[in-house]
Amino acid sequence: EPEVTQTPSHQVTQMGQEVILRCVPISNHLYFYWYRQILGQKVEFLVSFYNNEISEKSEIFDDQFSVERPDGSNFTLKIRSTKLEDSAMYFCASSEEGRKFFGPGTRLTVL
Amino acid sequence: AQSVTQPDIHITVSEGASLELRCNYSYGATPYLFWYVQSPGQGLQLLLKYFSGDTLVQGIKGFEAEFKRSQSSFNLRKPSVHWSDAAEYFCAVAPMEYGNKLVFGAGTILRVKS
Numbered sequence: 001e002p003e004v005t006q007t008p009s010h011q012v013t014q015m016g017q018e019v020i021l022r023c024v025p026i027s028n029h030l031y032f033y034w035y036r037q038i039l040g041q042k043v044e045f046l047v048s049f050y051n052n053e054i055s056e057k058s059e060i061f062d063d064q065f066s067v068e069r070p071d072g073s074n075f076t077l078k079i080r081s082t083k084l085e086d087s088a089m090y091f092c093a094s095s096e097e098g099r100k101f102f103g104p105g106t107r108l109t110v111l
Numbered sequence: 112a113q114s115v116t117q118p119d120i121h122i123t124v125s126e127g128a129s130l131e132l133r134c135n136y137s138y139g140a141t142p143y144l145f146w147y148v149q150s151p152g153q154g155l156q157l158l159l160k161y162f163s164g165d166t167l168v169q170g171i172k173g174f175e176a177e178f179k180r181s182q183s184s185f186n187l188r189k190p191s192v193h194w195s196d197a198a199e200y201f202c203a204v205a206p207m208e209y210g211n212k213l214v215f216g217a218g219t220i221l222r223v224k225s
Contacts, residue, residue: 004154033212043155043201045212056212091154100213102147102155 002026004103006092012109016081021106023075023092032075033093033100034067036060043091049075082110113138115202115216123222124192132187132219134202142204144185145213146176150198158200161185172196197223 005024013019025032034046047057049067066078075094079086087110092103114137124130136142143162147155159170166178176187185202202216 035213035215042217043203043213043215045214048212058212093155099157099160101157104154 002101004092004094004101006090006103006106008106009104010107010109012111013082015084015110019079019082019108021077021079021090021092021108023077023103024073025075025092025094026096026101027073029094029096029101031055031095032067032069033095034077035091035093035102036088037091037105038085038088046077046090079108082108084110086110113142113204113206113214115204115214117200117202117216117219119219120217121220121222123224126194126223126225127191130187130189130192130196130221132200132202132221134185134187134216135183136185136202136204137183138204138206140206141180142206144176144178145203145205146170146174146185146187147201147203147215148172148198149201149218155201158187192221192223194223194225197221 007022032049035043037043045058047061048055064080068076089105089107091105093100116135145160146158149155158174159168161168161178169175174189178185199218199220201218203213205211205213
């Protein structure tokens with residue numbers, strides 16, 4: 001079965017630093033997403049991306065966040081200046097009609 | 112606004128016993144409904160989904176779920192639980208599956224005792 005991959009599996013960073021989380025969606029998918037899950041809390045939608053632009057974003061997705069599909073295969077989430085509260089598991093997903101596929105997640109720890 | 116409620120934070124069942132995980136949703140129309148499973152250190156795996164038609168849907172790993180419009184519920188069931196089913200289960204809704212965001216419930220942690 002095709003799968004979404006994410007790197008790194010775990011990222012540790014200092015508060016205020018920039019981080020880039022990387023995702024490789026399934027090759028023929030057209031819609032891409034980022035979700036996050038703070039430890040012990042719900043999985044929350046961050047942003048959806050289609051046709052090289054953001055199609056929807058949540059209120060969590062403020063100016064510190066950005067997404068990009070730089071080369072037609074990768075899909076990245078950048079956090080410009082990390083805060084302690086950004087510590088979470090970040091899931092990338094891509095979708096075809098009828099089904100979303102999630103990646104294994106990147107655990108981000110902000111110290 | 113859409114919301115999903117999973118009233119049970121933890122459930123413990125004996126191996127071989129039946130299982131039902133509850134999910135209620137709030138949405139103006141009938142949404143698309145999903146159950147995902149997350150094993151420790153793993154991503155979210157789709158167990159099953161409901162879009163329309165037969166209100167009893169079958170999924171992977173022997174799971175099924177029943178959509179009840181009158182109760183705004185989409186409970187997940189399995190007739191006989193295996194130890195490998197221990198995981199966290201998330202119910203989710205979306206107004207339209209293709210291209211729209213999922214709204215997740217808080218999750219139910221399933222423990223299986225031998």
